[in-house]
Amino acid sequence: MAYSAEISRNNPSCFLFVIDQSGSMSDNYVSVGKPKSEALADVINRMLQQLVIKCAKSEGVRDYYNVGVIGYGANGVGPAFGGSLSGKNLVPISEIANNPARIEERTKRVSDGAGGLVDTSVKFPIWFDPTANGGTPMTEAFRKANTIIADWLSSNPNCFPPVVIHITDGESTDGDPTEEMNKLTSQASNDGNVILFNLHTNARSVNPISFPGPEVQLPDHYSEKLFNGASLLPSFMRNVAAQEFGLNLSDGAKAFVLNGDIDLIITAIEIGTRPSLQLR
Amino acid sequence: MILKCSYKYISIAKVGNSVNENEDNVLVPSISQLESEPIIKFAISDGATESSFSKEWSDLLVSCYKDKPFDLVNLPSTINAISEAWQSITFVIELPWYAQQKLENGAFATFLGITLNLEEKTFEAVSIGDCTLFQVRDNELIYSFPITSFEDFGNTPSLFATNPKFQTDFEKSVKYLNGQVESGDLLILASDALAMWIFKRLNQGESPWLSLLTLLNYEDYQTDFINWTFNKIKENEMKNDDISVVLINID
Numbered sequence: 264m265a266y267s268a269e270i271s272r273n274n275p276s277c278f279l280f281v282i283d284q285s286g287s288m289s290d291n292y293v294s295v296g297k298p299k300s301e302a303l304a305d306v307i308n309r310m311l312q313q314l315v316i317k318c319a320k321s322e323g324v325r326d327y328y329n330v331g332v333i334g335y336g337a338n339g340v341g342p343a344f345g346g347s348l349s350g351k352n353l354v355p356i357s358e359i360a361n362n363p364a365r366i367e368e369r370t371k372r373v374s375d376g377a378g379g380l381v382d383t384s385v386k387f388p389i390w391f392d393p394t395a396n397g398g399t400p401m402t403e404a405f406r407k408a409n410t411i412i413a414d415w416l417s418s419n420p421n422c423f424p425p426v427v428i429h430i431t432d433g434e435s436t437d438g439d440p441t442e443e444m445n446k447l448t449s450q451a452s453n454d455g456n457v458i459l460f461n462l463h464t465n466a467r468s469v470n471p472i473s474f475p476g477p478e479v480q481l482p483d484h485y486s487e488k489l490f491n492g493a494s495l496l497p498s499f500m501r502n503v504a505a506q507e508f509g510l511n512l513s514d515g516a517k518a519f520v521l522n523g524d525i526d527l528i529i530t531a532i533e534i535g536t537r538p539s540l541q542l543r
Numbered sequence: 544m545i546l547k548c549s550y551k552y553i554s555i556a557k558v559g560n561s562v563n564e565n566e567d568n569v570l571v572p573s574i575s576q577l578e579s580e581p582i583i584k585f586a587i588s589d590g591a592t593e594s595s596f597s598k599e600w601s602d603l604l605v606s607c608y609k610d611k612p613f614d615l616v617n618l619p620s621t622i623n624a625i626s627e628a629w630q631s632i633t634f635v636i637e638l639p640w641y642a643q644q645k646l647e648n649g650a651f652a653t654f655l656g657i658t659l660n661l662e663e664k665t666f667e668a669v670s671i672g673d674c675t676l677f678q679v680r681d682n683e684l685i686y687s688f689p690i691t692s693f694e695d696f697g698n699t700p701s702l703f704a705t706n707p708k709f710q711t712d713f714e715k716s717v718k719y720l721n722g723q724v725e726s727g728d729l730l731i732l733a734s735d736a737l738a739m740w741i742f743k744r745l746n747q748g749e750s751p752w753l754s755l756l757t758l759l760n761y762e763d764y765q766t767d768f769i770n771w772t773f774n775k776i777k778e779n780e781m782k783n784d785d786i787s788v789v790l791i792n793i794d
Contacts, residue, residue, distance in 0.1 A: 269783060273559045312641075319645040321595045321633075360641050386640050 265455030266497045268423040270327050276423035277329040277353055277415050278314075278536060280307060281404050282343060283431035284336030289395035290432075290466040294524050299432060299464060300393035302525045307332060307391050310532055315360040315388075324357040331411060332390075335404035337397025344390050352411045363388035401435035405443035412450050412457055422452045428460040428535050430528060434485045444492030458497065460518040460535045461489040468524035473531070474504065476515035486521050493519035496534075503537045545581055546661040546726055547794040551759040553768050554787035558776055566590030566598040567734050567787040570605035570656075581662040584609055587674050587787050589734045591651035591702060595642065596633050600650035600705055603628055608656040613669045618713050626705045649706030655732055659724065659791075666730075668720040672700035675738035677731040678722065679752050684745060689718040693742035696735065730791040731755070736784035740775065752790075759790055 270276045288300040295302055311330065318327050331353040334343035342352050346364030369387040372380045412425050427447060450457045463486065465471070472479060474496060481487045496504070496516045504510040508530055520531050550572075556565035570586035577583065586605040590597030603625050611621045626649075633646055653672025660666065668676050670689045673696055678686040690696065701716035724730070729752060733741060744751035754771075761767045775781035 271559050312644075315641045316645045316648075317593065319595055319641045321598070321642070324641060361639070366640060386644070388640065 266424065266499055268421060268452070268454035270423045272326050274422055275327055275329060275355075275419065277331070277412075277419075277425045279330075279353070279408055279411060279425060279427045280332045281408050281427060281429040282307070282332060282334050283399060283401070283433065284334040284343070284394040284396065285399040285433055285436075286337070286396050287433050288336075288393075292525050293467050294526070298393065298395065299466060299525075300395040303430060303464075303528070304391055304393040306525065306529055306532065308387070308389055310536060311359060311390055312388055314536065315356060318356045319360070324360040326355040326357050328356045329353040329415070330356060330359060333404060333407055333411070334394060335400050336394060338394075340400055340403045340407045343394075345392050346390070348390065353415060359390065363390050364392070365389050398436040399431065399433045400437040401431065402437045402440040402443055404429075405440050405447060409443060409447050409450070412447065416450060416452055420452055421454065424452050424455045424457055425450075426458045426460070426535050428462065428532060430462045430464060431489075432464050432466075439488065441488055441492060444488075448492070448494050455497070456494070458494045458500075458518060458535070459492065460520075460531060461493040462520045462523060462528050462531050463489055464520075464528050465522040465524070468522055468527070470521075471523050471527060472519075472521040473523065473527055474510065474512050474516040475519065476513045476517070481521065489521070490517060490519050493517045500534050500537065504534050508534070546664055546724065548577065548583060548659060548661060548791055549794065550585070550789055550791045551764070552787070552789040553759065553765060555765075555769055555772065555785070557783050557785050558773055559783070560785075564598075565785045566592065566601060566652075567785040568598070568601040568605045569732075569787050569789060570608055571789060581660060583659045583661065584656065585659075585732060585789050585791060586654065586656035587732045587734060587789060588652045588654045589672070589674055589785065589787070591653075594648060594650045595645045596629070597650040597652055599632055600625075600629050600703075601652040601654075604652055604654050604703060605656075608654075613656060615713060615717065615719070618717060622703060622710070623707070626707075629705050647706075649704055649709060651702040651704050651709070653700050653735070654703055657730065657732065659730075659793075661793075664724055666722050666724055668722070670718045670720075671703055671716055673697075673735040673738065675733050675735070675741075676720075677729075677733070677738075677741060677752070678724075679729040679731065680725065680727065682750055682753075686720075686722065687742075688720045690738060690742070693739060693746060696739055696742075700735070724793050726793055728793040729756070730789075730793070732787075732789040732791075734785065734787040736782045737772075737786050737788050740781045743780070755788060755790060759788075 332343045371385045375381045586608040588601035588604045590601035655670045655674035657668045675690045676688045704710040
């Protein structure tokens, strides 16, 4: 049965994020009043923080995962970690834990235990900073993802299949990415094919579509390409969607979002990074 | 006439983990307690993989079952006292940012305790989660507690939590059982992976305790049990997990 491999230090899995850093990512999300690039950087940093904490044990962090963040924009395509992880593609989660570029103090509102809220200071590690410049070399980004994932699978042939989460707000400016997307989703470990999420985000979130099946009517040829390139959501992810987000998705639901606001993008990332529940 | 009891037990780490990464813990009586006392206690606790310092938490839970009350009225103060003991262990350690943040969530563990009254031929059991008690008489299973079938196992068992914020309602999640024992009875306390295997074999019409009794009677049963579970895991008959079992023979 696919997607049933144990995730352990002897058999780790991986997550790869492919992030659009083109100029249009500097537009503000209407709902949060913050540029898309900044809001997404916060989401990625928080996700990394949560993954580190999930893998932390009393003796340190167990390497259940390798994680990579690839950015594409004005500077072409490349790894997007800052600090001492700069230039690295896939990094073991313990190395991520011990090497944030910096740790910021942020204010968080928490319950005061008497029905009110108080501000409290929390540590917020930063690995990935926002960038928004230039074009959208999406095809090259998928080519890079294919190389990284092929290397990973050759060393980890029995792993729980890698999950690739691609977040964009625009159209490819370097040609049709279809072939590279298909190549990516045809890569597989002995436990199943790579799972590709195509998450399209929009500052105003007009007519959002999330996890649709084949019956969906899409507004343009470009969104059809992203829809066609995305993987079918495996049943365990549909179960997470149902149990934790109340989303009842059909068998044909795809790992695809169109015009999603930041909350919908967060939901999709939560669903996509949930193989972490199978840690042993 | 007062009944007597004897026991064998083993607790091993999941395949791929070191011995000191085993987050299960077991309470068994000393030989002198067995010989002199009519009231004997056993317990088993399975620390949750996803929390940190859960091995320390499961250890404290089974140790404290020896002399703290676990009845529904006293349980909140008992768990609170054990949680304070856990905090005193963990809060003195200097930790990196991620370990500190993880620690704020606390630790979690399932638990099963049984108190035998050999004079009155009765027992009281208390449980949270999916560690399971099996009572076998004349080679037949007469009771299992709190899990009664393979289908009862899920991915999110109820747990004792160090942090009261994450504690499920005791009245709903903690189960109690009073029973009677007879000479010749076999009681088995098993953590979830082995309990699941027992139910699977029962569904096939087998008597799985016979294999366990045979295995734990070998002189070098530690090695034999490790090899046996390794093969079961490899053949996908058992899930790869920390495994603990206590076999109690009533004489």
